[in-house]
Amino acid sequence: MLSQKSTRIIFAALFAVVFLNVSFFFYESAHGGEFESSLKKLASVIPGGSSKNPEAEVVIKKSVYRQYFDDRSNGLLVLSHSEGASWDEKDPETLRFQKMMKTQEKEFTVFEITPFNPDTDILPAQEADADSEGGLIDDEKEGPKELPNPIVEFSDFQRTFISFFSNIMKHVDENKPTISGINNDAHYKKAREEKGIPNREGRMPTYGGHWRESYTKEPVRTFEYLKYFLRLGDDEVRALKGSHDNYLKVMKKEIPENLLKFGRDFGFMRGNGIVYLGGGKYNQLVLTSISVLRSLGSVMPVEVIMPKSSDFDIDLCNNIFPKLNAKCKVLEHFVPKNVMDKIGGFQLKNVALLVSSFKNVLYLDADNIPVKNPDILFVNEPFKSSHMVIWPDLWRRSTSPLYYEIADINVDKSFQARNSYFKGDGRGKSSDPFRISYHDLKGTIPEASSETGQMMINKEKHFSTLILSMYYNFYGPDYYYPLFSQGAAGEGDKETFIAAAHKLGLPYYQVTEFNREFGPIGKNNKREYFGMGQYDPIIDYAQSNLPDKSNAPVGDYAFDQEDSSKDNYDFHYYKSSSLMFLHANWPKFYLAEMFERNSFGRGPKDADNKRRRLYSEYILKETDNFDIELHIMKHIEQWACDTQINLADLPKAGSEGRKKICEEIEAHIDFLIAT
Structure with a gap:
């Protein structure tokens, strides 16, 4: 039974929904048609942008x-x-x-x-048929009956979801590791003092192990190398192993039937869709990404998860997003308050995936912008059979061998299952298995490390993956993040999903084509890291099953990242590749930050105050001359200057601050067109 406090929370949420919809009615009356005209302009940003997906018209x-x-x-x-x-x-x-x-x-x-068919592939026929058949059977058995009250039904769904999360957190709380946190200097002290292997205060070098570049200075990441950094005592390993084992025994393996029952009428665990995390200034990024997504022909429904009720922007959620076939869903309406109080940035993605409505999800970070229509990914390999697709980070994997021991994953140290070094590189072969890269051994998670600014997951097939990754994420900052990354770049939730699937023996597909950094040329003749490019998994998968489709680097490897004499920037793992996403994360497209403060030196002007392309001319080579930066800027101009939408952390429409931002946007568009 729910407490009186929980009941009050539910009815307060229902009242908020009613209030927001009433507000929306009056807003529509005053502003009807304003955004429709903007959407027509939106489609004209690039030639052919107004047409539907050509495959859908067949x-x-x-x-x-x-x-x-x-x-x-x-x-x-x-x-x-x-x-x-x-x-x-x-x-x-x-x-x-x-x-x-x-x-x-x-x-x-x-x-x-x-081909992707929106008539059948957004909500697959078997799911629609199951509902209609179920309805017919009920009518035949019971005859006419009073229609249910939708408010009561929604309340039942909320209550069931809150109970579901309470149960998950009960198991998480009961199996908290019984030792103090290990993510501290004390557990890296020996590595720091011994100085046997180059380290950063005992931790992995932050940007070491760049996979594509494979610097000759970099040691092979053998078992001995990876166990050097994070050190645990035998008692600590036993304690972590015990709590991990116990959680696996009690955690839910399948979606509760009552949750499916109450959620069915509200679209829970139905069909395919795209999910973003929004709220606050992230709404600027989400709106830009969805706007670009639609111009590329995507018709897939979108759900924007807002962490708190205070993040629910009435204008955005009730007027603008629906016109882009997107809707908002408030996380705290479905999660107990005591759980919300514990959720930090790293846990949000995991919880948002569970709360999201769709069964099959393409998750995109707010700052991730599609370069081509991703709808077709849902109905093809590798997602069709693997049910989870993970994209790579720039670096090799730095997971400690201790994780495999704690998770009771058998690693055969005498069996090389794969070779993550490239053609002609002798570092990938040795008669001595202890000289082989540890993550090339049977039983380990393959290279490279993960970058989850985009990921695909079938939540039904990978439900237990999400439940185990919840455990990893709630105890990540103190325990599991250092086990997965040992202080290397991007330490956080990014390895938790693939690690959970790997432990559970569930299928997943890792895109092999290198993550590619885009940006202007910086010191040592290297590319600055302004954004990351991720590639089409369909093209990747097609070549993974064909002989001799991988490339070999041209020339020698550079010694290290300071070596300006050579690089592997033009090297692609496969002979063919197609850019799918631009993770525009440094700088992000926060308009005031970018156009008033030049993104603190990383914006559209260089140190001499001269305009530049954020991602250099090289990205045009990767997009077959589709100017994605220009495309993004035109969409930003559309919503920020032509339609003048008000969003958090952005000067009000019509203000001098907004006008100056729009002048900068227009000037940068002119520059991009001219170059």
């Missing part, structure tokens, strides 16, 4: 081909194949590809994929 009566990716010069052609009773002999594009395959001048592989 009437599937006969088999047809449509081009998804063409890199025949490197031996790969990817075609979407809409199946029908027979081939459409009048379709010119299909005929062209059939002829091309018969008369290959240069040998290439044709990889067929499934």
